[in-house]
Structure formats: C-alpha cells, structure tokens
Amino acid sequence: MDGILQNRRGLLVGLAIAIVLFFLSAFVVPEEEQAVVLRAGEPVGVVNTPNGETNAGLYFKVPIIDQVRMVEKRLLDLEMTDEEVLSNDQQRLLVNAYARFRIVDPVRMVERAGTTDGVRAALEPILNSVLRQELGRRTFQAMLTAERGAALANVRINLDRQARQYGAEVIDVQIKRTDLPQGAPLESAFQRMETDRQREALTIRAQGARDARIIRAEADAEAARIYAEAYGKDAEFYDFYRAMQSYDATFAQDDENGSESSIILSPDNEYLRQFRGRR
Template identity: 55%
Template sequence: MPRSFISAIVLAVLGLIVLSSSVFTVSETKQAIVLRLGKPQRIVREPGVAFKVPLIENVILLEKRILDLDMPQQEVLSTDQLRLVVDAFARFRIVDPLTTYRSVGSEEGAKRRLSGILASRLRDELGRQPFTALLSPERGEVMEVVQNSVNREAKRFGAEIVDVRIKRADLPTGDPLNSAFERMRTARQQEARAIRAQGAKQAEIIRAEADAEAAKIYADSFGKDPEFFAFYRSMQAYRQALSNRDNTSIILSPDSEFLKELRGR
C-alpha cells in the first residue's frame, strides 16, 4: 500500500478527531458557556451546532428551564408562640449563566446557596406572623414578601425566583401539639366570654332604653287621658294576678278596690 495513501488516511482520521472535538451541540433546554483555559469567553443560548477551539476551549451547559428547589422541613416559632413544622419549596431559573458560573460554579451550587437563603427568609418572615395567618389567604402575601426578598439575593447568583410556596404548615406531634391546642382553646374561650359580656352589656343598655321609652309613653298617656291610663294599668294588673299560672287561689271581697274595674263604673 503506498505511503501517500496511508498518510491520507491518517490525516483524515486526525481531521475527524479535530472536527469532532471542535463541534458541540446546544439543545433547546440548555445554554452553554465556552471557557478558554478556564476563563469564560462567550455564551451560546441559541440551540443548534456551535464550534470551539479543540484542546483549548471546553463547554459547560446550564439549564434554561425552571428548576425545583425543595426545602427540608424546619420548625418556625410564630408570634403567638406556636412551633410550626413548615414544608416549603421554590422554583427558579438561571437568567445570567455567566454570573452563575462565576459566583457558584454550577446549577447545584446555585441550589445550595438559594436553599440556605430561602430557609433563612422563611424563618424570619413566618416568625412575624400568627399561626392563623398561615391558614388564611394572607399566606399568599407572606409568600410574595419572601419571594421578593430571596430574589434580591438570587440576582447575585444569576438566578430568578419564579415562585415560593408552602406545601404544609403543621404543629409538631405529641405534647407540643396538645399544649398548642390547649392554648388555642383557652384563647377562644376567653374571646367568647368577652363577646358574651359585651353582648350582655349592650342588651342591658337596650332594655333600659326601651323601659325608659315605655315609661315616657305611659306618662304621656296618663297626661292626656288619666281615666284610660288607670283602666289600662288595671287590665295589666288583672293579667298578672289572675293568670293562675301556678294554680294559686285568690280570695277577694266583692267590694275590693282591686275589682272596681270588673264591677263597672
């Protein structure tokens, strides 16, 4: 076999090796950072085939898609002194891959740093809220505050927080749970007693005002027609005395002053 032919084959193989090492592919879900001797040179965001200098340049791929950030469960002390076990999660994406590489190196590095920041912000913000706020629509506002706070830190790592949610917020099981329920029951009983006392006070005021109004009406009636007023009061007295609700017998003289209205005028 001629040497020229062998040399051509060797050169072709070397050419293929060089070509394959100088070509890389970026998928639609990735973004690439091209490094030359460890220093970032350019960012490739468009999907397709791209080129690099073999042996001198290498490529790091980072996700474009939204990534999940699961948080380990942690205990939080609310303003009403209840210990809560909070299970939360966040979602983020890398918007500046160069900053991400320079600050944390990789996606996993970003997750580790953001996880610590999110845990700290959750403890701080939930510690300012009562337990009931975590069970009401106000929880959405609390999560928005946490998200904005974490986002300010995430920019330093080239990331953006898309969403922060609480999956569950429970009281610890065992004695802490029982004591928390007892404190909540005592607080509700005190609140109920205060409401009943206020209601009784308002009822007394209304009753007194009604009695005063009735007395005024009676007095006005007496001034306009004393005979009718006397007749009306006698009828009321008969109703009270002769209703016989307790089976009591009353013996009166026919000439009794009490019975004058029944005798006629």
C-alpha cells in the same frame, strides 16, 4: 499515477481533518438547556438564554480554545428538610419547605457558583435564614390562616433578592408541612389553643349579654316614652287601659294555677273604681 494517488491521499487526509475539526467545533444546545461559551475561562457568548436572541440548535466554537458549559433552563427545586423554627409565640416548629428557581443569567451563575448545584448550595442557607426571620414574626396559629400566604410571599421576595447575585430567579416558595415537635410541647400547644378558644367564647357571650341589656333598656325607655305620650293625649283612657291590664293579670292567675280562689274587697275599694265603671 503516483501523483494521482498522492492527490487522493491528500484529499482523504484533508477530509479527515475537516471532520475532526467539525466535531471539535460543533455543539448542540437542547431546548431545555442554555450554553455559555468560555474562552480561557472567560465567558464570550451565551446561547438559548430565557431572554436571549438565540434559540436551541447547532452552533460552533473555536476548537480546543473554547469550552461550552451547559446550564439547565427548566425550573429547579431547592429542598429544605425539617428545620426547627421559633415562632413569635415561642413555639418550636418543625418546618419543611421548598423553593423553585431558574437560571436567568447563566454567565453570572458560572462566574459566581460554577454549576446549578453550586447555586443550590448557596441558596439553601439563605432560604433557611429568611424563613426563620419571617416565621419568627408570626404566631403558630397565624401560619394556619391566610396570613401564611403573605409570609411566603415575603420569603420569596427576600430569597429572590439574594438569588439574583448568582444569576437565578426564585419563582415560588412553599411550605410542605409545619408541625409541632411530638410530646409535651404539642400537647401543651393544643391545651393553650383550647383555652384561648374558651376565653374567646366567654368574651363573645359577655359582649352579647351587654348588648342585650342595652337593647332591652332602650326598648323599655321607648315604651315609657310612648306610654307617657299616650297619657298626655288622653289621661282618662290611659287610666282605664292600665286598670284593665291589671284586672286581667290579677284574675288570670287563678286560671294558670288550675285552682279557684276568692278575692274579698270592699265595694268602695279604689282598685275596683274602673271595674264598676266609675271614672
């Protein structure tokens, strides 16, 4: 009887030890996280990485000896509060930007930064510096055009290059807001923009007037050429046609003015030669 009790007691103790060992060795990796297994502080395995062969689920480690560090697998945000940036046209801008990144190498992240907060702390001054350099090459007006997209693409590439050393990949960089400081600088910028637009309008008008003069001169030259060719083909008809135009212009002045006037000319006046029908 005592032997049976001892056997049962041994089974219960063994079952209890097995349960404890199970809970000490088992760990669950959620779908939205990845895990790094550390042994004596050194990485010995990874689970559910973006490019890995394992997936989320139940896994086991060596109890007490191994530790598991969970790392976020989803996209993470890096916020940049209002920072003053000097543009290429010497405008002081208040820039509010953010970046999205994810951890693609959790082992390197654990070794270099420790946690995702450590990655944020490392990337924040880099984002600030890269953004200052890129915006410093462009004017404030350029940041209001499509050139802004090219600038942000360069910022993302440069930031991603730095983020790789922390096991992170930068997906996107965007600017929430780009403003001028309130007060005199803002009013001065608006006045300068208005002056630039007025200067541009004057330049366009001057170019239009120049083009109009060129077109008019070319048209007059073409008309003179046509008249010359017509005169060369039939000089008498051309002389008659020009005389009729002169008569029409002279006698039409009275009708336009609404008054009657008299023109006294000698019968032998050369001006009336075509009018009298004499060639």
